[in-house]
Amino acid sequence: MSASALILPIILSAFSLFCIFSKNDTQNSFISGAKEGLNGAFSLIPTLVLLLTAVSMFSASGAAELLGKLLSPVLNKVGVPSELAPLLIVRPLSGSGATALLTDVFENHGPDSFIGICASVISGSSDTVFYVTALYMSGAGATKSRYTLPCAIAVMIIGILLSCVLVRFFA
Amino acid sequence: MAIKISGVIIIISVICALFTGNANALTEAAISGGTRAVTVAFSLLPMMCLWCGIMKVAENGGILNAFSRLLSPILRLVFPKTAKSGEGVNEISTSLAANILGIGNAATPLALSATKKLGADKDGKAGSDLITFTLIGCAPPCLFPTTVVALRAASGSSDPTSIVPLVILCSFTLCVISIVLSRILAGGKR
Numbered sequence: 405m406s407a408s409a410l411i412l413p414i415i416l417s418a419f420s421l422f423c424i425f426s427k428n429d430t431q432n433s434f435i436s437g438a439k440e441g442l443n444g445a446f447s448l449i450p451t452l453v454l455l456l457t458a459v460s461m462f463s464a465s466g467a468a469e470l471l472g473k474l475l476s477p478v479l480n481k482v483g484v485p486s487e488l489a490p491l492l493i494v495r496p497l498s499g500s501g502a503t504a505l506l507t508d509v510f511e512n513h514g515p516d517s518f519i520g521i522c523a524s525v526i527s528g529s530s531d532t533v534f535y536v537t538a539l540y541m542s543g544a545g546a547t548k549s550r551y552t553l554p555c556a557i558a559v560m561i562i563g564i565l566l567s568c569v570l571v572r573f574f575a
Numbered sequence: 576m577a578i579k580i581s582g583v584i585i586i587i588s589v590i591c592a593l594f595t596g597n598a599n600a601l602t603e604a605a606i607s608g609g610t611r612a613v614t615v616a617f618s619l620l621p622m623m624c625l626w627c628g629i630m631k632v633a634e635n636g637g638i639l640n641a642f643s644r645l646l647s648p649i650l651r652l653v654f655p656k657t658a659k660s661g662e663g664v665n666e667i668s669t670s671l672a673a674n675i676l677g678i679g680n681a682a683t684p685l686a687l688s689a690t691k692k693l694g695a696d697k698d699g700k701a702g703s704d705l706i707t708f709t710l711i712g713c714a715p716p717c718l719f720p721t722t723v724v725a726l727r728a729a730s731g732s733s734d735p736t737s738i739v740p741l742v743i744l745c746s747f748t749l750c751v752i753s754i755v756l757s758r759i760l761a762g763g764k765r
Contacts, residue, residue: 411736415719419629422636430632437631441623449616451577456615457608458581458588464604465592498576503722507615510730521738524727528720528742529749533713535576539683540709543690547699551760552706556713559756563714563749570741 448500455504462490463508484568485519487512488526495526496533496560521575525567533560618729619722626721630678639681643672653754654704663692667708674715686712703761710753717746 423430462468468490476486484492491505506527513519533556541549592601633639646668651658658664666689673682686708693705701709720742727735 406734406737408737408739409734411719411739412724415629419632423632426632426636428632428636430636433632433635434628437634438624438628440631441625441627442620444627445616445620445623448619449612452612452616453609454581454612455577456612457605458584460604460608460611461588461592461601462584464600465588465597466595467588467591470591494580498580500577501580503615503726504612506723506726507611507730510726510732515727515730515732516734516737520727520730520732521741524720524723524738525741525745528717528723528738529714529746531713531715536712537709540686540690540705540712541701543687544693544695544701544705545691545699546695546701546705549701549709550706552701552709555706555710555753555756555760559710559714559749559753562752563745566748567741567745570745574741575737 448503451500452504455498455501456507459490459501459504459508463512468508482565482568483572484564485522487519488523491523491526492564495530496557497535499532499535502527502532518571518575522568522571525571526564529567530560530563533557615726615729619725622721622725622728626677626719630676630681633676634678634681639669639672639676639678642676643668646672653707653758656702656704657693663689666692671711671716674712675718677717677719677721682715703757706761707754707757710757711750714746714749714753716750717742 423434471493472486472489475489479486479489488509491502491509494501494505506523509523510520515521515524533553537549537553537556541547541552588601592598643665647664650664650668650671654664654667657667666685670682670685670689673685689708690705693702693708695701695705719739723738723742724735727738
């Protein structure tokens with residue numbers, strides 16, 4: 405048994421203890437939160453239908469393989485599996501697109517394979533760089549983001565490399 | 576954005592299929608893709624419900640606020656300009672706390688109220704603190720990647736949470752790198 409298998413049980417135990425001893429109305433809180441999750445997952449469907457149609461076509465046409473082959477000289481040199489090429493390109497652009505591609509990686513290579521674990525760590529430690537930058541800058545009313553985007557992309561690339569190195573060492 | 580991306584992907588796929596002769600498989604894939612979307616959304620559903628429910632209890636129980644108070648002394652070092660004026664430290668720390676705990680729904684509006692407080696210069700230039708905050712938002716530190724874990728479980732992983740320690744290590748390292756990079760580039764202009 406690995407220690408990581410205990411993460412969720414420990415979180416759930418802490419949650420349960422809190423609920424048993426809390427004087428708040430934890431049941432109502434839980435249900436209203438869970439409803440938000442329900443809506444979140446349901447509202448994903450329309451976008452995902454579009455994206456997974458595209459992603460399925462991309463795999464079936466052989467384009468995904470071609471893209472991997474095209475980028476493999478670069479990716480292999482830095483220790484990143486070339487099968488992840490489509491995921492790496494879409495990750496900074498669209499969150500649901502990345503979800504669609506992550507599913508595709510899991511289906512084709514398995515979630516516990518080296519490729520699957522690399523994809524998991526990359527997805528978990530990155531975000532939609534372009535969207536977040538645009539959102540935060542417009543939220544602040546800034547029109548000149550200066551060095552933000554180059555830095556954000558640099559950090560993302562470091563993240564991809566670091567994820568694969570960590571997986572090689574620890575997983 | 577999703578519609579443009581899928582548009583580009585579909586066109587590339589069709590062109591590619593014409594060359595490789597995989598046209599039959601293409602139609603089949605186009606039809607089955609939608610089914611996969613529904614399967615994925617449904618497989619995410621229980622985990623999303625459970626996590627969002629737990630996090631709502633944590634939020635209402637004051638854990639988000641407590642965690643955000645815990646963060647604020649560190650943030651005063653990372654956002655010197657904001658700390659000096661005192662405006663916006665609370666917003667930044669609550670938004671980061673929500674990000675770290677994986678309360679995605681709450682994180683975005685909180686981040687927006689933080690960016691409002693951070694603001695921009697008169698000529699529309701982003702200040703160094705806003706840039707630091709944006710960089711952290713582009714690679715947010717994360718304690719529990721809900722979607723990834725749920726997708727792994729749905730794909731039949733033997734240990735869906737095995738990646739959690741690596742995600743924590745990687746995302747927090749990236750957060751430190753973002754902060755250091757941003758402080759270096761901000762230079763003397765504080």
